[in-house]
Amino acid sequence: MKVLYFDCFAGVSGDMIIASLLCHVNEEAFKRKVKKIALSDFDIEIGETRKNSIVARFFKVLHREKFHNHNRHMEDIREIISKSDLEENIKRISIEVFEKLAEAEAKVHGISPEEVHFHEVGAVDSIVDVIGAAILIDMIKPDKIVSSPLPLSSGFVKTLHGIMPVPAPATVELLKGIPVYKSDVKEEIVTPTGAAIIKTLVDEFDGVPDMRIGSVGYGAGTKDLEIPNLLRTYVGEEEKKPRTLMVLETNIDDMNPEFYQYLFELLFENGALDVFLTPTIMKKQRPGTLLTVTCRKEKINKLKEIIFRETSTFGVRCYETLRHELDRDFSIVNISGSEVRVKKGYLNGKLVKAHPEYEDVKAVAKKTGNSIVGIYRDVMKLIDFEC
Structure with a gap:
């Protein structure tokens, strides 16, 4: 089982997520997909930097300010995503992230999600951050996504709504149900966009899972902090534990x-x-x-x-x-016009067991008048595996 782990020791933002995940995929393939976003006023810059002597990737969205729309609503965001020539899974993830952002902003400002003016998060760079993160997840195709608890810093940040406490109110709304801990950093290190992406993607919050690491990514934030301002990600195979x-x-x-x-x-x-x-x-x-x-x-x-x-x-x-358990899933086999579910067991990624569901086999036997032994045998002939 492929697992992706977010190690958020310095917080998380949209550009940090993309920069870190880029370390696990083909960069040129990612650039080709980003060009499919239905926006004409942006370009991207990907490069290498250092944070506290650690080499990391950075990701930056470049746009022409005169085309920059600061007042998009949820309907506008959906239209941009829907018009983009991207896979349906990427569109689904992107819309879900923005819906979570809209719900959080609406709760803070006492309005409906459709009325929310996406100021910062509706800007071109944040739209590209969200869709870009969805593209990378679709490219990596993890079976499971885990994140560390998120650090919460303090202080104040200047926004289009005025001075806001850190973490921003919308960020706190998004972090409901997510484990957090106190950080001594006096800067915003968990952004609303980063929190929304993590909340949408992550299956569970815990320490590093038992896994065999295949690749490691470091994505740099824009600020220089006392600690390395990096998001670290691991991609590897989960080690099955009892x-x-x-x-x-x-x-x-x-x-x-x-x-x-x-x-x-x-x-x-x-x-x-x-x-x-x-x-x-x-x-x-x-x-x-x-x-x-x-x-x-x-x-x-x-x-x-x-x-x-x-x-x-x-x-x-x-x-x-x-x-101790085998990894397992179910597939469907068609026999005599009827569907039979087959439970499959995997050891180290190899299919080693397959068992037709008895009730399904019995139903086919009753329907056709054929022997249950014969139907069971016919199902097994359609399953290709090695023991």
């Missing part, structure tokens, strides 16, 4: 076995990942049943309550366990 799960188990020897079906239904409906019974001999040499339930940690209290309420047990054992 998942920590909880196990609940109890021994039962005095319960009507008819009740287990209802118990299983309740447990699965409330988050159990697996439920099974094991025949056992109890302490008084009576035959009994070991009930075992696996679940995520946050589900343990609810499932424990169900076991106490719906079985005859007086005690439940709980402990952690590790589960």
